[in-house]
Each structure stands twice: as structure tokens, then as C-alpha cells.
Amino acid sequence: MAPPLGDIAHLGHVQLLTPDLDRSVWFFTEILGMTENGRSGDSVWLRTWDDYEHHSLTLVAHSTSGVRRTALRTSSEEALNRRVKALQEAGHAGEWVEDEPGIGPLYVTRDPDGHEVALYWESEWYQAPEHLRPGLKNQPQAKPGHGVGVRRLDHVNYLAASVLPNAEFTEHLLGARPTEQIQLDGGRISARWLTFTDKSYDIVYTEDWTGSNGRLHHIAFATDTREDILRAADLCLDRGVFIETGPHKHAIQQTFFLYVYEPGGNRIELCNPLTRLVLAPDWPLITWTEAERAKGQAWGLKTIASFHTHGTPPTE
Incomplete structure (x- = not known):
């Protein structure tokens, strides 16, 4: 039974690995409008303007890309001890x-796929x-006068060799609620969205087509408005940032x-x-079929292969 x-x-925040630290810092500060809040050795700490904590993202210089750590803040010291137990x-x-920096003791473990939590x-x-x-x-920091001006770190989408064990780990041991999922024709769950709050999702697990463990699909930052996303597309176009889709x-x-x-x-x-919340305490898990998923996005271009x-x- 879930807690x-x-x-x-x-x-709370994410540690992201990058083989090009300087250019990654440039992207998050100049394009997204985040604020650098310190650096030490191979790590740079960045924050969104509406985050009350020391940092929302840590960039770590590394030989490759990917996610290292996802940090979740508990609601109390007692809650932390309950989850650790x-x-x-x-x-x-x-x-x-x-x-x-700015964070007390962290209990570091791993999900079944090997992602550090x-x-x-x-x-x-x-x-x-x-x-x-x-x-x-009642606002932690002034809004940035440049870049997109992302408001907060919104969610993390992991790739996993098997979705269900990781989703159940997040639900049964951490207390998340599943809100939506994709179920293939053979019955396998290929993706599941989970929330810790009244947001519709905080963590997503998506099936890794390579069968690999511990990889990242994406991290997401929320904007104030849809127009901010249109502005982001123009900024990325002007500054040579690769736009995959949207x-x-x-x-x-x-x-x-x-x-x-x-x-x-x-x-x-x-x-x-920002306008979509899951307020119902008995929210039903919405299941999308393989055929429904094949239709692609609600509107816009079809989902691209990448x-x-x-x-x-x-991966190789």
C-alpha cells in the first residue's frame, strides 16, 4: 500500500552532466535566464527566479551527458526519516x-533502474x-531581464529499461500518485507519469528502446505563459540552439x-x-492505448523519430 x-x-533540484560546461552554463543563463549562484571545482549551481532554495540545477563537468542526481525535498524531518526507513x-x-551548498544531509539511494535519488x-x-x-x-528574486525567464524546474523524465518497477518504487516507497500511463497492446506499461503534489506530474518513466539503464529523456522548466515558449523558440533560432520539436x-x-x-x-x-492541476484525491489513472498514442500530439506536427x-x- 502506498504511503x-x-x-x-x-x-528540489537536478544534477545534470555535461561535456561542455561553459557552453551549458551559457545556455541556462543567457537563453533560459537562470541565475548562477556559485561554483566549485567542476560544479556550477543555477537557480530559477521563483525558486526559494539555493539552486534548482547543478551542472557538472563530465566526459559525457546525462543525469546524476535528482533531489526531492520532504515535508518535514519526520517525513524524511519515514521515507528512509x-x-x-x-x-x-x-x-x-x-x-x-544550501542543503542539509541528503539520503542518496537509487531507483531500480539505477538513477540516483x-x-x-x-x-x-x-x-x-x-x-x-x-x-x-513574497517573491524570492527579481525576474530576469534577459532570456526566457523560466520560473521553476518542473519535472524529470527518466528513460528506464523497465517502466513498471521504477514507477512502483516512486509510488509505493516515495508516495507519488500515478496520473497517466501508456499501455502497449501486449499489456506492458511503456510510460507512466507520477506526481507528489497537485501538479499533474513531477516524475516520468519512459521505456528506453535500447534496454539501457539509468539514462535521461529530458528535464523540464516551466514558463509563465505560452508566449514565453514562442519567445524561447525565437531565441534558440537566433542563437544557434538546436530545436528538436515544437x-x-x-x-x-x-x-x-x-x-x-x-x-x-x-x-x-x-x-x-501551470493551469492544469490534479486536485481530486481519487484521481483515476488515465491509460492511453498504443493506437491512441500513435496519433501523436494533441495538435502541431507529428512526433518525430528522435x-x-x-x-x-x-549509447552505441
Whole structure:
């Protein structure tokens, strides 16, 4: 039986690997409008303007691309201890680390596919310096005057050799609710969307066509409006950032989106899902069939082949 919704408060931040750190920093700061909030060694910490924590994203210089760690903030210290106990009792060993600025102890474990997941409670609230101080006291930071101005880290879409064990790990041990899924004709679940909050999704698992473990499909940042996504497309066109597909609207979850590749090779989604919430406590799991999924997006161009084949790190 799944634990009650609420032990995980929200998606905290992600560590993204890049073989071109300088260009990746340029993309996230100049194109997306994020703020650099420190660096040390091979790591650079970045934040969105509406995030109350120290950072929303860590870029880590590496020989290849991909995701290293996804951090989830719990709703209390007691909730953190409950989730750690549940993970340990289920055989998901982990370790306590303190290796991120502005964040207290993290319990680092892995999902069945090998993606690194960290849980934490203690978090330092961001205090904007004078030049980034907002006009309203209930806003952490002034809106950026350049780039897209992404508002928050919205979700992570993992690739997994097998979707169901990972989705059930997230549901039964972390307390997420599944909201939508794709079921193939043979009965196999090829994708599932899960939420920790009243958003329609925070974590997604999608079947990896290569059968590999621990890869990333994309991370997504939410914008204020659909017009911001149209502006993002123009900025990427002008500045030579590869646009994979969009702007279109997904049928599943109804998200308005644009997919691009940041210079390190990772797929980044810009999305505007802010108006769609899952408020019903008894929300039914929506299942899409293989035939329904084959119809592609709600509107816009058909889904392109690379959307199903590109992941990071790349495989042979």
C-alpha cells in the first residue's frame, strides 16, 4: 500500500552532466535566464527566479551527458526519516551525504533502474543580493531581464529499461500518485507519469528502446505563459540552439511544449502546464492505448523519430 501523499513536498533540484560546461552554463543563463549562484571545482549551481532554495540545477563537468542526481525535498524531518526507513526496509540501500551548498544531509539511494535519488529536509532559503532583489516581498528574486525567464524546474523524465518497477518504487516507497500511463497492446506499461503534489506530474518513466539503464529523456522548466515558449523558440533560432520539436501541445497531460538540446547534448523541455492541476484525491489513472498514442500530439506536427530514440548519455 502506498504511503500517504505528502511525505515528499516537491521536486528540489537536478544534477545534470555535461561535456561542455561553459557552453551549458551559457545556455541556462543567457537563453533560459537562470541565475548562477556559485561554483566549485567542476560544479556550477543555477537557480530559477521563483525558486526559494539555493539552486534548482547543478551542472557538472563530465566526459559525457546525462543525469546524476535528482533531489526531492520532504515535508518535514519526520517525513524524511519515514521515507528512509521505508527505503531501507525494502532493500534500497543508501548513504547520507552533505555535499551541496544550501542543503542539509541528503539520503542518496537509487531507483531500480539505477538513477540516483536523494531525499532531504534541511534547506537554506535564498536571500537575493541587492541587484536581484524583487519589488514584491513574497517573491524570492527579481525576474530576469534577459532570456526566457523560466520560473521553476518542473519535472524529470527518466528513460528506464523497465517502466513498471521504477514507477512502483516512486509510488509505493516515495508516495507519488500515478496520473497517466501508456499501455502497449501486449499489456506492458511503456510510460507512466507520477506526481507528489497537485501538479499533474513531477516524475516520468519512459521505456528506453535500447534496454539501457539509468539514462535521461529530458528535464523540464516551466514558463509563465505560452508566449514565453514562442519567445524561447525565437531565441534558440537566433542563437544557434538546436530545436528538436515544437512548439506543440501534448495529448498526454496537455502540456504546451518546446524541446531543445542544450550544448552538452541533454534534451531540455520548456513547458507551460501551470493551469492544469490534479486536485481530486481519487484521481483515476488515465491509460492511453498504443493506437491512441500513435496519433501523436494533441495538435502541431507529428512526433518525430528522435523523440523516441535520443537519450543521454548516448549509447552505441
